[in-house]
Amino acid sequence: MSNKQGKKSTSLATKTSTSTLSTVPATKDLFVIGKREKPKIERPVPWVEKYRPKKVSDIAYQDEVIAVLNKCISGSDFPNLLFYGPPGTGKTSTILAAAHEMFGSDLYRDRVMELNASDERGISVVREKVIKFAQLSAAAKRPDGQPCPHFKLIILDECDSMTKAAQAALRRTMERESKTTRFCLICNYISRIIEPITSRCAKFRFKPLHTDIIEQRLQTICAEENVNCEKDAIVELVKCTDGDMRKAVTFLQSVARVRPNETVTLADVHEITGIIPETVIDQLVQVCHTPSYEKLATTVKNVLCEGYAAHQLIMQLHDYLLEQMSISNEEKAVIFDKIAMVDGCLLDGADEYLQIMDLLCTVMQQFCRS
Numbered sequence: 001m002s003n004k005q006g007k008k009s010t011s012l013a014t015k016t017s018t019s020t021l022s023t024v025p026a027t028k029d030l031f032v033i034g035k036r037e038k039p040k041i042e043r044p045v046p047w048v049e050k051y052r053p054k055k056v057s058d059i060a061y062q063d064e065v066i067a068v069l070n071k072c073i074s075g076s077d078f079p080n081l082l083f084y085g086p087p088g089t090g091k092t093s094t095i096l097a098a099a100h101e102m103f104g105s106d107l108y109r110d111r112v113m114e115l116n117a118s119d120e121r122g123i124s125v126v127r128e129k130v131i132k133f134a135q136l137s138a139a140a141k142r143p144d145g146q147p148c149p150h151f152k153l154i155i156l157d158e159c160d161s162m163t164k165a166a167q168a169a170l171r172r173t174m175e176r177e178s179k180t181t182r183f184c185l186i187c188n189y190i191s192r193i194i195e196p197i198t199s200r201c202a203k204f205r206f207k208p209l210h211t212d213i214i215e216q217r218l219q220t221i222c223a224e225e226n227v228n229c230e231k232d233a234i235v236e237l238v239k240c241t242d243g244d245m246r247k248a249v250t251f252l253q254s255v256a257r258v259r260p261n262e263t264v265t266l267a268d269v270h271e272i273t274g275i276i277p278e279t280v281i282d283q284l285v286q287v288c289h290t291p292s293y294e295k296l297a298t299t300v301k302n303v304l305c306e307g308y309a310a311h312q313l314i315m316q317l318h319d320y321l322l323e324q325m326s327i328s329n330e331e332k333a334v335i336f337d338k339i340a341m342v343d344g345c346l347l348d349g350a351d352e353y354l355q356i357m358d359l360l361c362t363v364m365q366q367f368c369r370s
């Protein structure tokens with residue numbers, strides 16, 4: 001693999017080019033006269049990288065973003081960009097694919113600089129790295145004579161973790177270097193980006209992916225990787241991803257490894273994702289209908305002994321109870337209010353057993369009131 005790129009873009013190039021293969025031969029599979037090549041070493045590549053979209057058109061579900069971005073790429077009016085949205089929805093993939101389309105692999109290292117949360121991004125880095133790179137001029141032609149954009153691109157990934165001072169230092173640079181440089185800022189929480197920066201960028205919101213899209217993608221990957229997966233196992237997998245494609249693909253790779261060459265079942269999915277089987281939730285809710293504290297305590301102890309996470313349990317309880325038509329809105333309001341409080345306590349490190357008991361006692365009170 002070519003390694004002539006600079007430090008940052010080398011890691012990028014490695015990321016994107018290895019993504020085309022699941023196993024990459026460490027050496028060429030060739031014999032050079034008089035010189036024997038070393039045996040081929042197969043290196044596994046995570047499926048999220050292998051299936052990272054390589055072209056902007058491969059990005060699923062973000063149609064509005066892609067349509068506008070394609071116009072920007074083909075025209076000369078490429079603005080500063082701000083991508084925001086939940087994890088695993090294609091923000092980084094989109095800008096990497098767009099950068100490759102605009103500059104081609106030859107120009108990529110000269111024209112694109114990526115900084116992410118793993119890089120130090122205080123004010124000194126903005127002053128030293130970003131401003132220096134932004135000041136370099138850029139021609140509108142590739143070495144082979146093909147036209148290309150006349151600017152360079154600075155990608156500031158995960159920029160919601162940049163300090164406010166560093167963001168402030170960017171403001172002037174974005175304006176001053178606008179002839180030669182475009183910025184693409186990427187974050188999960190737009191509220192953490194200072195107003196003067198957001199107003200200098202065209203904003204693109206990435207939506208959580210629809211379950212059908214994730215399901216389709218997982219089925220394609222299963223077909224490519226020869227993984228046999230039961231239909232309800234895929235559906236369950238998709239259900240717990242909250243529109244995060246990265247999470248879905250990572251879970252799929254994990255379940256496929258549990259028992260290689262065997263069909264992936266619903267039980268495998270529960271095992272890997274930590275989803276609690278519906279029968280367990282059902283059992284907990286049923287026990288709340290009988291006004292026996294002892295019975296409830298024993299059931300909760302048994303469930304927690306299985307190793308299920310309390311946070312997962314309250315989330316699933318919430319979804320389960322929400323769907324129950326037999327519970328009145330008033331009862332739901334009291335229970336969900338309690339769920340929110342229990343969630344906060346769990347985050348603060350409260351005891352799981354006591355919190356679950358507290359919640360289920362509230363459920364029991366509501367059920368046994370009538």
Ligand SMILES: Nc1ncnc2c1ncn2[C@@H]1O[C@H](COP(=O)(O)OP(=O)(O)OP(=O)(O)O)[C@@H](O)[C@H]1O
Pocket residue numbers: 047048049051052053058059060061062085086087088089090091092093094187188206209245246247249
């Ligand atoms: N819209 C999408 N279409 C196809 N694949 C996607 C999409 N979004 C995410 N993926 C898959 O998920 C992986 C992670 O995507 P990406 O790095 O672009 O997410 P992100 O939005 O930048 O997330 P984060 O906010 O956590 O950085 C990709 O490698 C790809 O396999």
Ligand SMILES: [Mg+2]
Pocket residue numbers: 091092093157158186
């Ligand atoms: Mg990202």
